[in-house]
Amino acid sequence: MYKRILIKLSGEALSDKDHLFHAGTLKAVAEEVKKISDRGVEVAIVVGGGNILRGKDVQDSGIERVHADYMGMLATVMNALALQSSFETVGLDTRVQSAIDMNRISEPVIVRRAKRHLEKGRVVIFAAGTGNPFFSTDTTAALRASEIGAEVILMAKNGVDGVYTADPKINPNAKKYDILTYMEMLNKNLAVMDATASSMCMENDMKVIVFNMDDLSNISRIIDGETVGTLITKEEK
Secondary structure, eight states: OOSEEEEEEOGGGGOOSSOSSOHHHHHHHHHHHHHHHTTTOEEEEEEOOTTTOOGGGGGGGTOOHHHHHHHHHHHHHHHHHHHHHHHHHTTOOEEEEESSOOTTTOEEOOHHHHHHHHHTTOEEEEESTTSSTTOOHHHHHHHHHHHHTOSEEEEEESSOOSEESSOTTTOTTOOEESEEEHHHHHHTTOOSSOHHHHHHHHHTTOEEEEEETTSTHHHHHHHTTOOOSEEEESSOO
């Protein structure tokens, strides 16, 4: 169904209440990514840093917003290295590209090089966000997917299997969308991704599929063309 994809993972999904990194989750992600990579799908990943630190969460400590955002970017680098280690354990050739120069542990973000890695069957993990404060990792996913020519962004969510009219954990009558346009999402103020990321995806006609990360086999099902989660597109047709 797709030749080149970008998976957006939240940092929280890699941890549990007792561990900063949950070994079982890291292994499960690695095995699922290897499964689709072995089928010839080119995989890029953008990971958040919420299990370690969110920039906006430390502002209450009196830390300036710009510095706090850079701290959050560094957290995503730590998660990227954790994923790289797990991927290589299952035999996946992996490269980390960081938007903040860290030559000892990663490559700089070079789009042509990232594309070449993908063509050679390597997984590319994009870290450190966009390298600029005030931008979320959702926006990073939209930017990197557009840069590398990905066909779809697979946005993994914790404990929810798509986009709903309201929070299904609070409102049992909330209804799930099978398909949604970016304009509908923005007009209805649905908290799927921030407005900057939504606008970038809409302008570049980028598809986004929101799915439940609790069942990682959903990724293979999406690759097989099954209807999983919620598809967000520029136009409903």
